[in-house]
Amino acid sequence: MAYNKSELLALPAKEKLALAEELWSSVEEELAPVSKDEILFAEERLQMHEAKPEEGMSVDAFKKYFADKYGL
Secondary structure, three states: OOOOHHHHHOOOHHHHHHHHHHHHHHHHHHOOOOOHHHHHHHHHHHHHHHHOHHHOOOHHHHHHHHHHHHOO
8 A cells, every 4th residue: 555645744634634534433443342341440440540549650650661661
């Protein structure tokens, strides 16, 4: 597949947004659906955070941890 990145980046903002939406829709179709267990887990974690937000890790601390551990 060939495309010209500089031409795509030169598109007007409305066209870029339309393209981005179309690309995202095509990706969503390929992604595996989220299971009920995954949703319940995420909701449980959110409730834990809302109950005690001070016990979590800041975004900056998490980024540093991830970078240190995985070199990203």
